[in-house]
Amino acid sequence: MKVLFICTANVCRSPLAEGYLKHLLQTSEYGIEVSSAGILAIQDSPAFECVIEVARRFEFDLSDHKARQITTTLARQADRILCMESWQAAKVVELDTGAMAKLTLLGSYFPEGHPLFQIRDPRAFTVPETLRVFSPFIKSSVECLHKEITG
Helix, strand or coil: CEEEEEECCCCCHHHHHHHHHHHHHCCCCCCCEEEEEECCCCCCCECCHHHHHHHHHCCCCCCCCECCECCHHHHHHCCEEEECCHHHHHHHHHHCHHHHHHEEEHHHHCCCCCCCCCCCCCCCCCHHHHHHHHHHHHHHHHHHHHHHHHC
16 A cells, blocks of 8 residues: 655655654554655755654654655555645645545544644744644544554
């Protein structure tokens, strides 16, 4: 199974989701590939420093992350596509109408959320603001996704 997380620039939310799911899967034998991309990514941009620090605090490493742009090929290769916001999901569907069947909002996995729960960017790209987005929203949502895909 190939899981693809999508956000705007692929330097904050989707790398955190990708890195955390990889962290949860590190000792498993499920054969799940996890990646991320952005709708408006600048190719090879690193994750923001605040994102790298938040990941470090939760014991996973994003220091080598390089942003990439979503493409039709990436969308078609993925089995599950999880976007942070509904406008990003609409952009993925513009690239590949077949993606609709495998696309959802990551926030739909948030325990107190609903199917259209949006996970917004931090108000400022600082460690405290990024922590407020990662935990509880991204972290809890990824944990529920992890339970679903690993049975």
